[in-house]
Amino acid sequence: MTDKEKILQYLDYKGISKNKFYVKTGLSVGFLDKGSSLGVDKLKIIIDNYPDLNVDWILTGEGEMIKGKEKKQEAIPITAGIVKYVPLVSQYAKAGYLSGFADENYMETLPTIPVILTQEQEPKGEYVCFEVSGDSMISEEHPEESLFDGDILVCRNVSKDYWRSKLHISQWDFVIVDQEEGVIVKRIIDHDVNSGNITIHSLNPMFENKVLNLSHIDKLFNVVKVMRDRRR
Incomplete structure (x- = not known):
């Protein structure tokens, strides 16, 4: 899975449309559909706007997509x-x-x-x-x-x-x-x-x-x- 495909998977999981993503990050419309590599500068923009996205998962595929998701969550009574x-x-x-x-x-x-x-x-x-x-x-x-x-x-x-x-x-x-x-x-x-x-x-x-x-x-x-x- 490419870096951009991972971003698309994250957006789908969070229920965020591409249009909202482009508006929030300021990246050009269609950016996620062109090529496969994000680039360091673009990745920083995305992480700054979506801080729960696990950068290690993007770069290496290791860990969970969402930060902290791997930690045991206590059920709220x-x-x-x-x-x-x-x-x-x-x-x-x-x-x-x-x-x-x-x-x-x-x-x-x-x-x-x-x-x-x-x-x-x-x-x-x-x-x-x-x-x-x-x-x-x-x-x-x-x-x-x-x-x-x-x-x-x-x-x-x-x-x-x-x-x-x-x-x-x-x-x-x-x-x-x-x-x-x-x-x-x-x-x-x-x-x-x-x-x-x-x-x-x-x-x-x-x-x-x-x-x-x-x-x-x-x-x-x-x-x-x-x-x-x-x-x-």
Whole structure:
């Protein structure tokens, strides 16, 4: 197996697309498909960006692909977190949720999935999971912050009592249940407490910022955890 084939194997294992790899490393598109040798300078760039990649495995084939993987890992007991069975709103159920979230009978019809929450994630409160649809929250500049189509977002309801004061917009992304926009996931970059206006931002630069008023919003959720298919 060539050096570049090993890099491709690593990317596949980590669920990283070639495009994200090229954006993060600054290497030219198609670099991994040309020739077989990486070169010392290019290898250093890759290791700097992916420090868990074992350079000895790349150069000699010895050891494990991921640093530290050969060490015995202790299983984390389930008691390390709190398991909650949380209602899941799929991509196709968002329209129904928009009209039925206040109906207890409707909420009971939603499927539930197990979610492990830590004490720091404040397991108390109303939790709902939402499946991401679309590409508005994909960032080429900061791919580690992206939310991809099919991601499951574990979200905690922000009580309307807290809307009167400044929202903690620097700590969370939000799922917003808006009467006109529907169920959307965005970053809030400004909150005018006096007017109740919030400015929502997409990580994808193709989408423009919008201003919404909290009076037209029915629910507001903090995104506290992202569950992602590792086969992406």
